[in-house]
Amino acid sequence: MIRCIAVDDEAYAGRLLAAYIEKIPFLTLAGLTTNPIEALQWVQEGRADLVFLDIQMPELTGLQFLKICGHRCKVILTTAYPEYALEGYEHDVVDYLLKPVSFDRFLRAVQKAQALLAPATPAPPVASPAAPAPAGGYLFVKGDSKNKFMRVSHADILYAEALGNYLALHTANQRLVTYQTLKELADQLPQPAFLRIHKSYLVAVDKISMIDGNILYIGQQELPIGETYRESLYRLVRE
Known part of the structure; x- marks a missing residue:
């Protein structure tokens, strides 16, 4: 069960989130408040996942809250202001929900949180000599300022995750958030x-450690396999 806290200075917005939380079997409401300082104390006491x-x-x-609480829990931002999305993802938030929050969008966000909070199970490596190794090379991804670009070697990339018009590029050592779509990234890579294994995920084939039904593992990280992409993935593995 995932213990949740809803923090919003508008009481009706908090009550809506509380009602959504109560509809989800794997969530439980551990606290509801309009006071972020009270919520921060709850987090520091370990009362929330x-x-x-x-x-x-x-x-x-909310951004000050994130800086203070660090990584004590997972966070989903809820706001009426889309311009804070990039800064929010730089704090490693699970998702960014724009108000008014619909239930289906809420559900997708908490499913992502559930995947991140699930206990990690060690995954044995898959024997796949036919899996292609990443071609030598690199790309540059745009940073958080106008003329900042970061070089990333193809061999260092584990997977990429779509975040709306942004994406998170996961390597062995860091997570880079950049203003780019997953399709644009796919066009740059060999x-x-x-x-692509899902509308929201692209993976380095030689970093796959296991495939189990509709779940693919990069190390201990579980990623979903989308129906549209399943056949091409299985064909590559079989070959």
């Missing part, structure tokens, strides 16, 4: 060394 956090609050903004 997942926080639904507003950004614009008078005593303490094929078939990198493969």
